[in-house]
Amino acid sequence: MTDRSVSHDTFVIERRYEASPARVFTAWSDPAAKATWFGEPDFGAEFPHEMDFRVGGHEKIGGRPPGGSLYTYDAVYQDIVEGQRIVYTYEMQMDGKRISVSVATIEFAADGDATLLIVTEQGAYLDGYDTSAQREQGTKELLEALAKSLDES
Numbered sequence: 001m002t003d004r005s006v007s008h009d010t011f012v013i014e015r016r017y018e019a020s021p022a023r024v025f026t027a028w029s030d031p032a033a034k035a036t037w038f039g040e041p042d043f044g045a046e047f048p049h050e051m052d053f054r055v056g057g058h059e060k061i062g063g064r065p066p067g068g069s070l071y072t073y074d075a076v077y078q079d080i081v082e083g084q085r086i087v088y089t090y091e092m093q094m095d096g097k098r099i100s101v102s103v104a105t106i107e108f109a110a111d112g113d114a115t116l117l118i119v120t121e122q123g124a125y126l127d128g129y130d131t132s133a134q135r136e137q138g139t140k141e142l143l144e145a146l147a148k149s150l151d152e153s
Contacts, residue, residue, distance in 0.1 A: 006124050009132035013119045019150045021108040024115040025083045027146055028106060029053045037149035038142060039063065047072060055080055058070050059088070069095045085107055092130065099129035119143070 015123030017024050027033045031051040039049060039061050055077055062072035075090035086106040092099050102123040109116045119139060126132055 037145040
């Protein structure tokens, strides 16, 4: 029998972007814009990025690092306030095993001509396959990729 465990944690990341809240919100809400920064660039695209940005809509992506496990992300949008807030739930799987279930809230606030982005994530990390620290680090890497995408556009 496999040992079962769950750990819970919450992390909050604040990041300032030199772009308007509308532009940063679009980077999260428009499938073409999000595809430029979301996901792991070193993972093969075994599952293309799918995104149905509406309350009740899904977002899915999956891939595998060279020689590694297959990771999949499956999210459902729970709440959307245009230009201000996105709330979604998501699960992560590794080789078909659920490794975490999370609630994420993304807030967009004007900061002069810039945007203060606040990411709050509450997670249940399952059976020792994932940790809050790993998820927070991965989220920080995604937010850095978002910054580069905003700078390039």
